[in-house]
Amino acid sequence: MTVDVTKTPSEVAEASRTEPRRVRTRGIMADGRPRSTTSIITMVVLCVLWTLPTVGLLVTSLRDRDAQAETGWWTALWNGGWTFDNYRGVFGSADIGTSLLNSVIVAVPATIIPIMFAAFAAYAFSFMDFRGKDVLFIAIVAVMVVPIQVAFQPLLNLFGPNGLGISGQFIGVWILHTGFGMPLAIYTLRNYMATLPKTVIESAKIDGATHFQTFWRLIVPMSVPVIAAFAILQFLWVWNDLLIAKLFLTTDNATVIVKLQGLLGAQGQGTEFLPAGAFISMVIPMIVFFTLQRFFVRGLTSGAVKG
Amino acid sequence: MSARTQDPELTGTEPEPVGPGIGARETEAAVPAKILLGLVGMVVVGWFVANASLAFAYYPGWFANSKVLIGLLALVVGVGGAYFFFYFLNTFVEGLPGRISRGLMPYAFLAPGYALIALMLLYPTIQTINYSFANSDATAYVGLENYRTVLGSQEFRSAILNNVLWLIIVPAVTVFFGVIIAVLADKLSTRGEKVSKSVIFLPMAISFVGASTIWLLVYQYDPANEDATGLLNAVWRAVGGEPQSWLQNSGLRLNSLLMMVILVWLQVGFAMILLSSAIKGVPEDTLEAARIDGASELQIFFRVVIPQIKGTIITVFITVVILVLKVFDIVYVLTDGRDKTQVIANLFFAKLFRDSQSGQASAIVVILLLAVTPVLIYQVRHFRREELGR
Numbered sequence: 001m002t003v004d005v006t007k008t009p010s011e012v013a014e015a016s017r018t019e020p021r022r023v024r025t026r027g028i029m030a031d032g033r034p035r036s037t038t039s040i041i042t043m044v045v046l047c048v049l050w051t052l053p054t055v056g057l058l059v060t061s062l063r064d065r066d067a068q069a070e071t072g073w074w075t076a077l078w079n080g081g082w083t084f085d086n087y088r089g090v091f092g093s094a095d096i097g098t099s100l101l102n103s104v105i106v107a108v109p110a111t112i113i114p115i116m117f118a119a120f121a122a123y124a125f126s127f128m129d130f131r132g133k134d135v136l137f138i139a140i141v142a143v144m145v146v147p148i149q150v151a152f153q154p155l156l157n158l159f160g161p162n163g164l165g166i167s168g169q170f171i172g173v174w175i176l177h178t179g180f181g182m183p184l185a186i187y188t189l190r191n192y193m194a195t196l197p198k199t200v201i202e203s204a205k206i207d208g209a210t211h212f213q214t215f216w217r218l219i220v221p222m223s224v225p226v227i228a229a230f231a232i233l234q235f236l237w238v239w240n241d242l243l244i245a246k247l248f249l250t251t252d253n254a255t256v257i258v259k260l261q262g263l264l265g266a267q268g269q270g271t272e273f274l275p276a277g278a279f280i281s282m283v284i285p286m287i288v289f290f291t292l293q294r295f296f297v298r299g300l301t302s303g304a305v306k307g
Numbered sequence: 308m309s310a311r312t313q314d315p316e317l318t319g320t321e322p323e324p325v326g327p328g329i330g331a332r333e334t335e336a337a338v339p340a341k342i343l344l345g346l347v348g349m350v351v352v353g354w355f356v357a358n359a360s361l362a363f364a365y366y367p368g369w370f371a372n373s374k375v376l377i378g379l380l381a382l383v384v385g386v387g388g389a390y391f392f393f394y395f396l397n398t399f400v401e402g403l404p405g406r407i408s409r410g411l412m413p414y415a416f417l418a419p420g421y422a423l424i425a426l427m428l429l430y431p432t433i434q435t436i437n438y439s440f441a442n443s444d445a446t447a448y449v450g451l452e453n454y455r456t457v458l459g460s461q462e463f464r465s466a467i468l469n470n471v472l473w474l475i476i477v478p479a480v481t482v483f484f485g486v487i488i489a490v491l492a493d494k495l496s497t498r499g500e501k502v503s504k505s506v507i508f509l510p511m512a513i514s515f516v517g518a519s520t521i522w523l524l525v526y527q528y529d530p531a532n533e534d535a536t537g538l539l540n541a542v543w544r545a546v547g548g549e550p551q552s553w554l555q556n557s558g559l560r561l562n563s564l565l566m567m568v569i570l571v572w573l574q575v576g577f578a579m580i581l582l583s584s585a586i587k588g589v590p591e592d593t594l595e596a597a598r599i600d601g602a603s604e605l606q607i608f609f610r611v612v613i614p615q616i617k618g619t620i621i622t623v624f625i626t627v628v629i630l631v632l633k634v635f636d637i638v639y640v641l642t643d644g645r646d647k648t649q650v651i652a653n654l655f656f657a658k659l660f661r662d663s664q665s666g667q668a669s670a671i672v673v674i675l676l677l678a679v680t681p682v683l684i685y686q687v688r689h690f691r692r693e694e695l696g697r
Contacts, residue, residue: 029496030496030497031496031497033494035496036494036495039491039492039494039495040495040499042491043488043491043492043495043499043503046488046491046503046507047502047503047506047507050506050507050509050510050572050575051506051509052538053521053522053524053525053538053572054509054510054513054521056521056524056525056538057520057521057524060524068536069536070533070534070536071534071536072534072535072536072537072538072541073524073536074538074541075534098374101374101375101378102374104378105374105377105378105381108378108382109381109382109385109386112382112385112386113385113386113389116386116389116390116393117389117419117420117423118420120393120416120417120419120420121416121417121419121420121421123416124412124413124414124416124417125417128412128413128416129413130410130413130414133413136417136421138687138690138691140424141686141687141690142683142686142687143424143428143429144629144686145629145679145682145683145686146428146432146676146679146683147632147633147652147672147675147676147679148633149633149652149655149672149675150428150431150432150435150672150676151427151428151431151432151435152431152659153431153434153435153438153659153665153668153669154430154431154434154435154438155427155431166360166361166364169360169363169364170360170363170364170381171360171363171364171381174385175423175427176427178423178427179423179424179426179427179428180427180428182420182423182424182427183424183428186420210397210401211397211412211416212393212394212397212401236511236512239514240513240514240515240516240517241514242514242515242516242635242636242639242640243635243636243656257514257516257517260514260516260517260520261516261640264516264519264520264523264640274520275520275524278516278517278520278521281514281516281517282512282513282514282517285512285513285514286509286512286513288512289509289511289512290505290512293505293508297580297584300577300580300581300584301580301581301584
């Protein structure tokens with residue numbers, strides 16, 4: 001891909017015409033770089049090592065209780081024990097469907113709302129001049145490091161029955177994730193917006209657009225790559241979070257990760273559901289991750305987090 | 308790749324035409340109608356969102372007890388509420404006299420975000436520091452008693468030692484693998500690079516709890532008279548070892564090391580992506596110059612590439628350090644601190660919920676806060692340097 005980007009098709013064609021021998025040589029790759037056997041072997045080994053544990057989980061989730069307990073998953077091809085019962089059980093008696101739905105209800109607003117709040121702040125930092133700008137932004141950089149554990153006890157009290165009475169409900173968790181994600185969101189979005197051309201804003205101002213209009217019609221569309229990147233990051237973080245969901249949601253509203261943690265602690269009956277439950281909890285984030293990976297990588301590397 | 312094709316969207320996007328003259332106010336005087344509309348709007352939006360949320364929570368029957376419906380409505384109310392709040396806030400500030408309006412607008416844009424940060428992070432930090440000087444149910448001040456108890460306890464010292472181990476090992480190993488994989492992947496064909504990077508990157512989508520489940524299977528223990536079901540024990544037996552209960556084996560802190568493997572497995576992809584883009588950004592002519600001078604590939608790597616990607620290495624390192632300081636889920640789920648695997652974040656959780664010692668728990672968080680302060684200062688300095696370079 002790297003060469004395709006920099007060379008036009010005609011240039012590539014010309015290169016292959018002038019150096020026909022090199023293209024056909026086995027030790028040379030299609031783009032003209034030498035093929036490195038050491039790299040290939042090492043990377044294959046690393047990739048296998050990286051995938052093997054997850055494959056193990058998938059295979060185990062498809063084997064019955066006895067097979068799981070008695071033989072290793074890598075023997076499944078000849079020892080057998082294949083079944084879909086674990087998935088049926090996890091949706092049936094373990095009722096993971098509800099917790100999946102809860103996870104979606106928690107994760108989607110908790111991803112979108114912080115972006116809206118942060119985008120306005122990032123706009124102010126990028127395109128407006130005001131007193132205390134540097135100090136306020138440095139505060140963001142500093143707050144990013146604060147461990148969220150500081151928040152638990154005071155906020156459990158504040159959200160609890162003696163305070164706002166929203167502990168255990170979705171809204172409490174949305175507010176929490178919005179607050180905790182805010183510093184990184186402002187930081188990331190601002191770093192990207194700072195690279196946008198100022199002239200665009202100037203001309204919008206001359207045309208008489210207000211900041212609010214400029215923000216929605218110009219800056220938001222131009223910031224789509226970084227918004228997408230942060231959205232993925234925040235979605236993964238909210239979906240995969242255990243602590244906040246465990247502490248601030250009732251059992252009825254528990255997310256799939258809390259459910260999985262419950263399965264992990266279970267003894268005896270139902271332990272065979274654990275691998276299936278774990279796999280189900282990973283499916284949605286993996287789909288999100290893979291379909292939007294391009295955005296994610298570009299957002300991460302386009303000066304957004306770099307710094 | 309991204310380093311070479313600098314954001315095509317940016318240069319490609321033509322500014323949309325903005326209607327001429329809208330909102331450009333000739334007068335500098337206040338517009339009471341706008342002020343009123345803005346104020347009323349903000350109050351109504353706030354009232355509506357608060358009541359809708361309470362209704363979702365306490366009267367699910369109004370919504371046919373359907374979680375899907377409540378979820379969808381909640382999404383509309385939450386996102387729409389945020390939009391309209393900003394809309395009316397903007398209307399309110401626009402209605403103010405010209406000079407005040409211009410001066411106030413930036414703060415209006417910042418206010419909602421900062422209000423949340425203040426509520427979620429600043430207020431709790433102060434309150435936690437306050438609690439750390441109070442007794443177990445925060446009814447009376449006990450001075451430095453909590454700190455004395457915590458610092459004097461064997462469990463805490465063990466947790467500190469483990470956290471230091473995590474801090475020394477995990478970021479370094481993650482960066483090491485990240486660099487290695489980034490360099491090797493760069494030498495593969497386009498397709499090979501893409502596939503292998505995706506494979507290494509994939510665990511980033513997996514939760515700590517999910518990853519712990521995956522690795523629990525790898526570390527599974529079965530007695531010698533049964534077949535091994537854990538991959539690690541199978542390999543260990545194949546080379547002639549006795550079956551081990553890995554996560555209970557604290558010799559040389561082996562169990563902690565095995566849990567660190569999980570975090571490294573999860574984070575290497577993130578490190579690799581950032582480092583890979585940095586490596587691709589190293590100018591070709593600096594490499595060419597070194598080659599002409601007769602440097603070996605290894606020398607080029609250490610003397611030319613590494614110095615040029617130092618900034619990214621530091622960024623990745625700091626990010627992983629911050630993550631490791633707060634490491635909780637893996638330890639909580641796998642050992643809950645048994646067999647000498649305790650870490651600070653898990654000890655905090657145990658003190659707060661298992662032992663109901665809120666004062667001591669708060670003291671532990673304050674100590675954690677002090678521990679991250681150097682990282683915080685470094686982060687701010689690093690940021691300032693980068694800003695000067697912009």
